[in-house]
Each structure stands twice: as structure tokens, then as C-alpha cells.
Amino acid sequence: MxxxxxxxxxxxxxxxxxxxxxxxxxxxxxxxxxxxxxxxxxxxxxxxxxxxxxxxxxxxxxxxxxxxxxxxxxxxYSMFATTPRGKNVIRVCKSAPCHVKGAAEVMEAISKALGVQFGETTPDEKFTLETCECLGICAVSPAMMINDDVYGELTPEKAVEIIKNY
Ligand code: FES
Known part of the structure; x- marks a missing residue:
């Protein structure tokens, strides 16, 4: 659609x-x-x-x-949008285990690829970038969620590749 x-x-x-x-x-x-x-x-x-x-x-x-x-x-609760969001909401975990495994680099790569900062929505309203607390999958940190899909063991390159599928 x-x-x-x-x-x-x-x-x-x-x-x-x-x-x-x-x-x-x-x-x-x-x-x-x-x-x-x-x-x-x-x-x-x-x-x-x-x-x-x-x-x-x-x-x-x-x-x-x-x-x-x-x-x-x-x-x-960050899962509820109180301001308009993009079609896809990307939430990168910023809790300590993900942070020490490179969440900041992942965030930087995503931000650069989409041309917006965390807390912002792309001009085409396709993506909103947010951070979140622990997603409960620290064993495979760093981790992120896109809508209801969870991804772990991220690298900056892998995260950008995943986003291309949305
Ligand atoms: S700290 Fe990131 S998933 Fe648990």
C-alpha cells in the first residue's frame, strides 16, 4: 500500500x-x-x-x-507517539551494554544515512529516529527495533543495510 x-x-x-x-x-x-x-x-x-x-x-x-x-x-513510554512520527520508527538501545558494544557508532551511521538526527523524522516522513532503554536482548548488543522487528549484533554497516529494507 x-x-x-x-x-x-x-x-x-x-x-x-x-x-x-x-x-x-x-x-x-x-x-x-x-x-x-x-x-x-x-x-x-x-x-x-x-x-x-x-x-x-x-x-x-x-x-x-x-x-x-x-x-x-x-x-x-517512548513506544507511544505523542508527536507525529514517520512510517517506520527506528529505536536504538542506548543502555550501557549496548553503549559499550558500539551503539553510538551505529546511531551515527543511521543518522548519516537518513540525514536526520535522533529525535527527528525524515522530511519524507518515512523514518523517525529514537533511542530507547534496554530491549532485553543484551546478549546480542548493540540492538535496535524497527517498528516491531528486533535486530541485534549490529555494526554501523549492518544497521544501514537493514534500514534499506524498509
Ligand atoms: S542494553 Fe541494549 S538490549 Fe539490553
Whole structure:
């Protein structure tokens, strides 16, 4: 499927998507401890776009919890996008085991190949670069995730090759 580029301004979320979010979050009314699980599901519904203000409001209302709590969780966990992201999100682990095995060189190579810094999105909105904490695969560090795919034993060259497949 071809991805159309979105304008950079923030558009209201599609009402069909908001209806899906309501349906998804409503069964968890009053169960704030389920917020992370709900937001994970919501992120799959909104795709690579962000958990925008209108989505957060719908989640808060459907779960009957304060909006600020939704924002706090969404911004604390890097897996949830609160600002628009590219189609593919590359997360390079910056925790100590990966760091000592060359994560910084991997990041530098990726940044150079895509022409943007970590924390930024490419102008064509194809990639967003982020760092993350331990991915749980330290044995094969340095490691990164692209969307839901995990890669280990990276070298700068290998990382750039992998990205070419996206
Ligand atoms: S420290 Fe990077 S995967 Fe564990």
C-alpha cells in the first residue's frame, strides 16, 4: 500500500478512528491499571500517527480517568507517539551494554544515512529516529527495533543495510 505524505499541521483525528478508540477503551472503564495495555491497542489503531489530544480525550472519557494521566503515561513510554512520527520508527538501545558494544557508532551511521538526527523524522516522513532503554536482548548488543522487528549484533554497516529494507 502506498503511504501518502501528511501535511505537517495537526489534523483532527478521523471520526471512524475515534469510534474505534472508544470501542477499544470502553471495556476498561475505571480500570486505570489497564491504561498501558489500552494505549498499546490504541497505537495500533492510529497507526504511525500520534496519540493526539483528541485521541487522548476519547481514551480518558471512555476509561473515566483524568486526561492528564493519559498524557503522562503516553509521554513516559517512548513506544507511544505523542508527536507525529514517520512510517517506520527506528529505536536504538542506548543502555550501557549496548553503549559499550558500539551503539553510538551505529546511531551515527543511521543518522548519516537518513540525514536526520535522533529525535527527528525524515522530511519524507518515512523514518523517525529514537533511542530507547534496554530491549532485553543484551546478549546480542548493540540492538535496535524497527517498528516491531528486533535486530541485534549490529555494526554501523549492518544497521544501514537493514534500514534499506524498509
Ligand atoms: S542494553 Fe541494549 S538490549 Fe539490553
Amino acid at each position: 502506498q503511504q501518502k505524505s501528511c501535511p505537517s499541521s495537526v489534523k483532527p483525528t478521523d471520526t471512524a478512528i475515534l469510534a474505534q478508540v472508544t470501542k477499544l477503551a470502553s471495556p476498561y472503564k475505571g480500570k486505570e491499571d489497564m491504561l498501558i495495555q489500552v494505549l498499546k491497542k490504541v497505537q495500533t489503531v492510529v497507526g504511525h500517527s500520534s496519540i493526539s489530544k483528541d485521541v487522548a480525550i476519547v481514551v480518558a472519557e471512555a476509561m473515566d480517568i483524568p486526561l492528564i494521566n493519559v498524557y503522562e503515561v503516553a509521554s513516559f
